Amino acid sequence: MKIRLMILLLFAGCLFANPMLSGSKIKEERKCVINASILSPVVAQLSIIQKDLRKEIVVRSRSSERSQTGVIFLVMGMVFLYGVIHAIGPGHGKIIAISYFMGEKANLLKGIFFGFVFSLIHSTSALILFLSMKAFAIVAPFVGASKYEILMQKFSFYLVAAIGAYMLIKALNDIRSNSVEQDTVNGVILPFTLGLVPCPGTLLFLAFFSSIGLFWFGILSVFVIALGMAVSLSIISIIVIIFRDKVVNLIGSKTRGVFSSLLSISSAIFLIIIGLLLGYSL
Amino acid sequence: MGRVILILLLLSLLFAHPHSFIDYETTICFDDEGVSGVQTTWYFDEMFSSFVEAYDVDGDRIFSDAEVKVLKAEAFDNLKEHNYFSKFYIDGKIFYPTFIKDFKPFFVEDKIVYSFFVPCHVQATAMPKEMIVMFFDPTYYIHVDPVKKEAVSFENDHNYSVVVNREKRKQDAYYQNVIVPAGFRVRFSKK
Numbered sequence: 001m002k003i004r005l006m007i008l009l010l011f012a013g014c015l016f017a018n019p020m021l022s023g024s025k026i027k028e029e030r031k032c033v034i035n036a037s038i039l040s041p042v043v044a045q046l047s048i049i050q051k052d053l054r055k056e057i058v059v060r061s062r063s064s065e066r067s068q069t070g071v072i073f074l075v076m077g078m079v080f081l082y083g084v085i086h087a088i089g090p091g092h093g094k095i096i097a098i099s100y101f102m103g104e105k106a107n108l109l110k111g112i113f114f115g116f117v118f119s120l121i122h123s124t125s126a127l128i129l130f131l132s133m134k135a136f137a138i139v140a141p142f143v144g145a146s147k148y149e150i151l152m153q154k155f156s157f158y159l160v161a162a163i164g165a166y167m168l169i170k171a172l173n174d175i176r177s178n179s180v181e182q183d184t185v186n187g188v189i190l191p192f193t194l195g196l197v198p199c200p201g202t203l204l205f206l207a208f209f210s211s212i213g214l215f216w217f218g219i220l221s222v223f224v225i226a227l228g229m230a231v232s233l234s235i236i237s238i239i240v241i242i243f244r245d246k247v248v249n250l251i252g253s254k255t256r257g258v259f260s261s262l263l264s265i266s267s268a269i270f271l272i273i274i275g276l277l278l279g280y281s282l
Numbered sequence: 283m284g285r286v287i288l289i290l291l292l293l294s295l296l297f298a299h300p301h302s303f304i305d306y307e308t309t310i311c312f313d314d315e316g317v318s319g320v321q322t323t324w325y326f327d328e329m330f331s332s333f334v335e336a337y338d339v340d341g342d343r344i345f346s347d348a349e350v351k352v353l354k355a356e357a358f359d360n361l362k363e364h365n366y367f368s369k370f371y372i373d374g375k376i377f378y379p380t381f382i383k384d385f386k387p388f389f390v391e392d393k394i395v396y397s398f399f400v401p402c403h404v405q406a407t408a409m410p411k412e413m414i415v416m417f418f419d420p421t422y423y424i425h426v427d428p429v430k431k432e433a434v435s436f437e438n439d440h441n442y443s444v445v446v447n448r449e450k451r452k453q454d455a456y457y458q459n460v461i462v463p464a465g466f467r468v469r470f471s472k473k
Contacts, residue, residue, distance in 0.1 A: 043460055054328070054329050055327065057329075058329055062392070089300075200301045204301060205329070208332045211332045211333075211335065211336070
């Protein structure tokens with residue numbers, strides 16, 4: 001049972017393109033113009049912190065004092081911090097969130113909402129995947145599961161492109177009618193769509209806690225990681241919302257509308273491109 | 283503030299992040315002709331190790347031949363497509379290993395360790411030759427770093443003069459040019 005579950009998890013890892021487990025040749029070496037000297041130390045440092053945190057979490061969770069209240073709080077505190085840092089690092093749809101909030105006028109609550117909805121769905125979908133696999137390992141062979149999940153990921157990215165297309169049409173309609181219609185739908189659909197892709201980091205925590213007999217720790221960690229990620233993503237969204245407002249306000253009132261429309265159009269086009277590229281690249 | 287936003291924006295261009303970690307060490311092996319290959323040891327982080335641990339079916343913390351066979355097939359052989367995360371330069375020319383030998387997984391405390399030999403023959407002469415050894419995962423799913431202590435050692439090198447330098451290989455930056463791998467420049471010649 002244990003080995004079947006683990007093997008299944010490993011197979012599920014394929015959907016996250018784990019090169020240890022995935023036989024597909026990666027589409028690598030796509031160089032772009034980012035200057036390595038700016039980002040490299042930041043990304044490296046984030047990775048080292050995550051690595052150290054994970055090590056501490058493993059050590060504390062395996063220790064004989066792990067059932068003590070203080071240790072539980074300490075471990076969950078570290079899990080929370082891991083979530084915060086994990087979400088600052090590459091990934092987690094931040095480019096899409098940034099693009100969306102650059103294109104749409106939004107209040108701060110909407111930014112917070114985005115961060116929390118995305119994180120909750122992102123982590124919960126990992127939990128659902130984990131529990132499904134656990135059940136799946138008992139009743140049926142797992143072959144084909146990864147293909148299904150890759151399809152889901154593709155669907156998620158193509159949906160982002162579709163949201164971009166919707167935003168583009170809306171922006172063009174706003175220009176034609178010379179009015180700005182507030183977007184209420186995409187602010188909900190977008191984080192939900194992005195979150196559908198399960199978080200591999202969360203899945204690792206679940207599998208780890210489960211493997212050492214702390215299943216409920218694993219379940220708790222899902223929501224603690226989600227909370228950590230939500231804090232980071234909400235802050236990033238808020239920064240973008242404030243930044244957009246400041247930039248738009250800097251523009252003279254006569255051209256403000258044109259500038260705002262240009263932002264909306266370029267953001268929408270960007271979402272279309274990024275959604276199609278990501279969907280295609282899987 | 284502008285700089286912070288710029289960094290956040292640039293960071294966001296990336297679409298994955300490390301989910302596992304490998305610390306590695308290598309031994310450059312010599313024979314009568316020169317370099318014969320690179321003995322490689324990977325130490326996985328404790329959390330990822332808890333996955334691979336499942337391949338120790340009987341839980342005796344030793345991988346039997348049968349367990350190794352399954353583990354290798356399911357959680358190692360795929361790396362052939364990724365050149366076993368290795369990229370070497372031999373006298374300035376890139377060399378991607380396509381096969382390995384003597385794969386052996388084992389436990390070191392709570393970590394799973396993979397050990398294997400990467401054949402790579404480079405004949406030594408009286409004139410110094412140069413080899414650069416790097417290990418990294420170009421997908422950045424796994425963050426690969428040399429161990430903190432001496433990551434490179436030598437075996438059977440008594441007939442050779444060998445010098446090694448560790449360097450940051452900006453020219454080999456990967457993952458949208460953001461991650462700069464560590465590389466080991468090895469110069470060797472016959473004594």
